[in-house]
Amino acid sequence: MTLQASPGRRAEAQVKLGVLGFTRTAVNFAGGVAGRVLSWASFSAVSRSGKPVDLNSGNSSIEDEDTDGSDENESIFENFEMLGTAASTTSPGSRAGASVLGYSGYDGLMESEVWSESEPASRPSGADALAFAEAGGAPANANWQDGSFATPRHALSSSVSSHDTGSSRSDPVRIVIVGGGFAGIRAKLCLDRARLENCVVTLIDKKQFFEYTPGILGALTRGGWESLTRSYPRRGFVQGLVKRVDLDSVTVEAGGEFRVPFDYLIYAAGGAYGMQHSDPSGVIKPRNTRARHAQNPVQTVERWNDVVGTENEIADAEHIVIIGAGYVGVEWAAEIAEVYAGTEKCITLIDRNNEVCHSLPAAARQHIQSWLESRGVDLLLGARVLNLNKSDQTVALQVGDESRPRTLRFDLCLECKGLRPNTDALRPVFASALSGDGRICVNDELNVMSSDGVLKAHNIFAVGDVVAHKASARWRGMALYAELQADIACANIVASLQDKPARVFPSDVTHVDAAAGIPVAQVVSLGRLDASLRLEDFVVNGFAAAWLKVVMEETKLLEAAGNPAGHYFWQISERALMLVWRKFLVKSETKQSPKQASSSSTLMPFNS
Ligand SMILES: Cc1cc2nc3c(=O)[nH]c(=O)nc-3n(C[C@H](O)[C@H](O)[C@H](O)COP(=O)(O)OP(=O)(O)OC[C@H]3O[C@@H](n4cnc5c(N)ncnc54)[C@H](O)[C@@H]3O)c2cc1C
Known part of the structure; x- marks a missing residue:
């Protein structure tokens, strides 16, 4: 099947691209200015109070100050x-x-x-x-x-x-x-x-x-x-x-x-x-x-070289098979469909489930599926991979209850079947702390613990994608939760140094009972101009979601570079997300009482 161009008008796409480009520039400009002002303000405040300077405040001129020589x-x-x-x-x-x-x-x-x-x-x-x-x-x-x-x-x-x-x-x-x-x-x-x-x-x-x-x-x-x-x-x-x-x-x-x-x-x-x-x-x-x-x-x-090599492989391949129609497989299929629209390239997206991104709400799934179909992506759902032969470049599939398996030829096969946790370094000493899928087990304070919960390393924390936490299955593999766990681990190191009580994940982040879990917020991109955003069961499809993803990307990069404007943007956004979650999405029986909530930490207990 030939890949189809966007059903919308070319001029409309140009306008949307212009809006996204302007957004990137505006966020970077505003972030740069605000970052400098905030750095200067914090530098002045710290200098006056005589406390040590924040060396990673994002302002290079301040960073370069060697306050104690x-x-x-x-x-x-x-x-x-x-x-x-x-x-x-x-x-x-x-x-x-x-x-x-x-x-x-x-x-x-x-x-x-x-x-x-x-x-x-x-x-x-x-x-x-x-x-x-x-x-x-x-x-x-x-x-x-x-x-x-x-x-x-x-x-x-x-x-x-x-x-x-x-x-x-x-x-x-x-x-x-x-x-x-x-x-x-x-x-x-x-x-x-x-x-x-x-x-x-x-x-x-x-x-x-x-x-x-x-x-x-x-x-x-x-x-x-x-x-x-x-x-x-x-x-x-x-x-x-x-x-x-x-x-x-x-x-x-x-x-x-x-x-x-x-x-x-x-x-x-x-x-x-x-x-x-x-x-x-x-x-x-x-x-x-x-x-x-x-x-x-x-x-x-x-x-x-690796990145450019893949770009070239995709450009050269006529038939691309993507195994796994979760958000990674879907996003990759959508990127290729957008970049090579109107060409003879053929993309087949395979999944054993009967729907793409099966964990998303129906409104998001339907939007994603119709977007892919309208661009000419071949969806093979309810298909089980029987054999993937990389040297012959063929994949044998059992599709639904068809009587005979199908065999597909491909030039490039992209397996999007999830992560392998990077825990090899832990294996020699912490083998008993590894879960069945190779992740490292942690308790609610995010200390590494043995998988049976008996042993605990008080001074070793694990956070992010590498972690198996008992409440994490629903939202594992999301950047926001990796970061919120990092906050808790940092807070607990400080608590340990200052002999204060430890924080627990996730209830010291959400201020609701741990049984309620944590809000699931995701954006699945469909090329540059479309996306599907979900917050629990609420879904926003289309350009607005794609625009939001651009804002998230630029502000996240500001934050990662140590820019205080990026930092505060995300502090406020995370608090807002948790507030919305607490006020509107959590059932009343799992909310903490105001007393409980006030005794809990804020998102950044020692850093606000
Ligand atoms: C294609 C794709 C799209 C995604 N989109 C989204 C999204 O839209 N929203 C969202 O919330 N999440 C998204 N995610 C998930 C998100 O990227 C992860 O949840 C997040 O990266 C986890 O962060 P982390 O710090 O735990 O691990 P990582 O980001 O994987 O960081 C691990 C770091 O450890 C380093 N490292 C690993 N091993 C070693 C070692 N032995 N020695 C030294 N350094 C080492 C690596 O270089 C890396 O820098 C996406 C993931 C993928 C793959």
């Missing part, structure tokens, strides 16, 4: 301990690449000659993970399996520093965040804004930038990937692949293996896409590169 990067690298032996010759390529990108955060590493084509460093033994607990006075046999855990170092000391106590201690509290996706970057910015004294917050990610995943399918089809990325904060960021998590440290591959000790860990490594590493759909999330390429300039180029 110390170099935060240095303190991060002081925490590194090299494992095994690495050759001492620094790779000239990596030096050159780093300087081309002008990224100063690596100076410490480069000076310590770790940028080298090293021998594979030896892994720390299991005993390494326990050494800290033993040294800290915990029982000698303390480990994950027997229920005795490493006590955070600050808790072993009588002189914990905090704003509340005003006491001082010499060793900083080390907070490490693994993964700089929606959850990880939120946690990093949140803890930086909290201005905790005597704390070193380190974000570790295998790539050098935040990438806005909800826009990636458009970028993979029509280009523009660069506009979806934002550099991580320069202070307190380390690029490297986390290979192993122990009770008190993580092992990082960054041109050699390093052990990074922590007092608190937030594990936010998200998930990988595609069933296998080499699957074309694996490109949706940045893929792990080979160890010797885990250096910043190389990986950025590799990611770019």
Whole structure:
């Protein structure tokens, strides 16, 4: 079937594109101005109060102010301990690449000659993970399996520093965040804004930038990937692949293996896409590169190559089969249908359910289905994949109760069947905390716990897509909830430092009984000019939803870049969402009493 152009008029599409373009420019301009004003205001207020400056307020001129004369990067690298032996010759390529990108955060590493084509460093033994607990006075046999855990170092000391106590201690509290996706970057910015004294917050990610995943399918089809990325904060960021998590440290591959000790860990490594590493759909999330390429300039180029390579594969393929008509499969089919409208390209979207996006309300499903059909996308619903032969490029299907299976030929097969959680690094020590689908189990305080609920790691939190939380099945895989979990984990680290009660997820976010869950809010894009937005059972279809998605994208990118305007925009939006949910959508028996609600936290309990 030939792909059809939009049934609407060309002029109408041009006007809509103009509105979206103007919206992007306006949001960025307004966000830039407001961000500078807010940064200046907070800088002045902090200077007057004599409290430490918010180093990641989003205003580079303020960021660059070194208020106490110390170099935060240095303190991060002081925490590194090299494992095994690495050759001492620094790779000239990596030096050159780093300087081309002008990224100063690596100076410490480069000076310590770790940028080298090293021998594979030896892994720390299991005993390494326990050494800290033993040294800290915990029982000698303390480990994950027997229920005795490493006590955070600050808790072993009588002189914990905090704003509340005003006491001082010499060793900083080390907070490490693994993964700089929606959850990880939120946690990093949140803890930086909290201005905790005597704390070193380190974000570790295998790539050098935040990438806005909800826009990636458009970028993979029509280009523009660069506009979806934002550099991580320069202070307190380390690029490297986390290979192993122990009770008190993580092992990082960054041109050699390093052990990074922590007092608190937030594990936010998200998930990988595609069933296998080499699957074309694996490109949706940045893929792990080979160890010797885990250096910043190389990986950025590799990611770019991966994205452009997929764009070319899509352009070259005549028949594209997409397996899975959830929101990822649907959005990708819609992007291809829009970009290649009027061509001979053929798209077949396959799902075993009888409807696309079967978890969405009927009004959204119907809109999506008729949009796809009107553009010439071939829908094969109620179809079970019997055999996918990648070398022959065929897929055998049982469609409904047809007597004989069908076989389809394809040039490109995109499997959109969900995420594989990135929990390999946890497996050696936390195997008993992994759920059947490989996610990491957490309790309501978001501490990692064993799947039977008996064991709990007090100083290790997990948040976002990587998590199996008992109430999460309905809204798992959404950026907003990854971020709200990050807020709770940060609040609980601060609560632990200040000896205050912990917050629980989700009721300290929603202020309703946990049984009510959390509001489900989603936008499914249909190309650039159409979308379907749902908040629980309310649905908005059409251009208004697409426009809202653009506003969300631009403001999210502002927030990820540390712009305070983006931060406050989302703080207000999240509060508004929860208010609407509480007032209009939750049944009265699951609402908390005003007394309960006032004793609960706000969304950002220490950061408003
Ligand atoms: C195509 C698509 C569209 C989507 N659209 C929407 C949408 O419209 N709205 C919505 O709410 N949600 C959407 N989602 C879901 C949303 O993107 C996820 O819920 C969100 O990204 C989860 O955030 P996270 O921080 O848990 O994980 P991620 O965003 O996956 O971040 C994980 C981070 O960890 C890093 N990492 C992983 N392993 C390691 C390691 N070993 N060492 C170092 N770093 C590591 C990764 O580089 C990454 O930066 C979409 C998802 C996809 C795939």
